[in-house]
Amino acid sequence: MVHFYMPVPIIKVQNLIKKYGNLTAVSDISFEVEQGTIFGFLGPNGAGKTTTIGILCTLLAPTSGSASIFGHDCARESSEVRKSIGIVFQDTTLDKDLTARENLVFHAYLYDVKKSERDRRINEALTFVGLYDRGDDLVKKFSGGMKRRLEVARGLIHRPKVLFLDEPTLGLDPQTRANLWDFIVELPRRHNVTIFMTTHYMDEAEVCDRIAIIDRGKIITIGTPEELKKTIGGDVIYVKTSDNRRAKSEIEKLFRVEVSEQDGELFLTSLKGDACIPEIIRALGDSVLSVRLQRPTLNDVFLKMTGREMRSEDVSSGDTLKAEVRTYRRHHDRS
Ligand SMILES: Nc1ncnc2c1ncn2[C@@H]1O[C@H](COP(=O)(O)OP(=O)(O)O)[C@@H](O)[C@H]1O
Ligand SMILES: [Mg+2]
Incomplete structure (x- = not known):
């Protein structure tokens, strides 16, 4: 098919x-x-x-x-x-003097959710965010994380x-x-x-x-x-072995990439460190002394694009x- x-x-x-x-x-x-x-x-x-x-x-x-x-x-x-649409804002818009459940009922009412549907959806949403047991507690007793979860639950009530x-x-x-x-x-x-x-x-x-x-x-x-x-150029993998010369040629054969050496450590730029490292260890066995991975972050991307x-x-x-x-x-x- x-x-x-x-x-x-x-x-x-x-x-x-x-x-x-x-x-x-x-x-x-x-x-x-x-x-x-x-x-x-x-x-x-x-x-x-x-x-x-x-x-x-x-x-x-x-x-x-x-x-x-x-x-x-x-x-x-x-x-x-x-x-x-549903919206969860930067600042909480829950009514702290109502219970969690009451906040959701109020929202269901604003969005014309049918009464027959309402309780089912509210229970489902509370369960989903892990607040089912706290449904009848006042929101003012909630921690910041609980409030945010409740807001997400509320945002889902009207589907x-x-x-x-x-x-x-x-x-x-x-x-x-x-x-x-x-x-x-x-x-x-x-x-x-x-x-x-x-x-x-x-x-x-x-x-x-x-x-x-x-x-x-x-x-x-x-x-x-x-x-x-990837615009940064992929992961960099560093490998130290007891026989770098042999390791260099093994790795080059394995991935068809160029392997460089600096300060007794081999390094290669590869796009998938997670996949390559186990293969390197398998291929080189006991001669591997250490392997480390340097991964580009989105912060590197921002830095590269803006210079800040x-x-x-x-x-x-x-x-x-x-x-x-x-x-x-x-x-x-x-x-
Ligand atoms: N009501 C407003 N009147 C005047 N300037 C505003 C108003 N709202 C936002 N701004 C300005 O618009 C820019 C973008 O703001 P905003 O969208 O809140 O950014 P962000 O959410 O990414 O922090 C900021 O310079 C902010 O000061
Ligand atoms: Mg903002």
């Missing part, structure tokens, strides 16, 4: 520009996101990530250019777009096609960040949802199927994490959208 793989773009952005007075926050960006994938918008503070999400979520009007979700124009068909996560791990400790990612990566498969996420943590973007690196309102590069890192480091500590609270969110929620409340 022949399978034809047809990627379906669910988000389309074309020549999008957003200006605030003299400041160009988003400067002529274009990209597409395929259905069922995790797309990462990676860039330092002030790069234009939240502004882009704001336009896609119909909370901000673009200055020019276009954005659409599932074929609906974000500026002209906002109510259609809103039905097909969105796209879930937007704006810096979902900001302010969380590394352990909690890791836990959150463990289940975010499950979302496309488990809930048939496309993820559009932003982060300024370079390492987090590794889980994405594709990444756009954005800086000063411009997309500077776009591709899979592997593709982006992207520092994680360089972050402010950035609550650009708080006011718009409130307006949005009020609007939904009434309708």
Whole structure:
């Protein structure tokens, strides 16, 4: 049987520009996101990530250019777009004086989820984020990580096609960040949802199927994490053996690459360290004294493209959208 793989773009952005007075926050960006994938918008503070999400979520009007979700124009068909998206913002929008479950019920009500469906979806979402047992606790008793998980659960209640996560791990400790990612990566498969996420943590973007690196309102590069890192030139593998001459010729035969030697250590640039290292050890056996791998990071990519480091500590609270969110929620409340 022949399978034809047809990627379906669910988000389309074309020549999008957003200006605030003299400041160009988003400067002529274009990209597409395929259905069922995790797309990462990676860039330092002030790069234009939240502004882009704001336009896609119909909370901000673009200055020019276009954005659409599932074929609906974000500026002209906002109510259609809103039905097909879920949003988790940088700053929490949960009601802390309600229980977890009550927050979800309220959300289901705003989105006209049928009563008959409601409890089933809420139970499923709470279970998915590991908060089923805490459903009847007040949100004010929750830790930062629990709140963020609850927000993701809430974002899923109305079965969105796209879930937007704006810096979902900001302010969380590394352990909690890791836990959150463990289940975010499950979302496309488990809930048939496309993820559009932003982060300024370079390492987090590794889980994405594709990444756009954005800086000063411009997309500077776009591709899979592997593709982006390949622009750096691949992994470097270092090998020390008791007989470097023999090892050099063995490795060269094995991979048909050039092996160099420096300070008694052989090194080769290869694209797949994980695959090559076991083969090297198998081929050279006991003569191997040490093997180490140096892997390019997305930070190296950012550095190469901009000439600047992207520092994680360089972050402010950035609550650009708080006011718009409130307006949005009020609007939904009434309708
Ligand atoms: N409402 C606003 N009015 C004026 N400038 C803004 C507004 N919102 C954002 N900006 C500016 O636009 C740029 C991009 O901001 P933002 O999209 O929040 O970046 P990021 O989310 O990547 O940190 C920044 O220079 C920011 O100061
Ligand atoms: Mg932001």
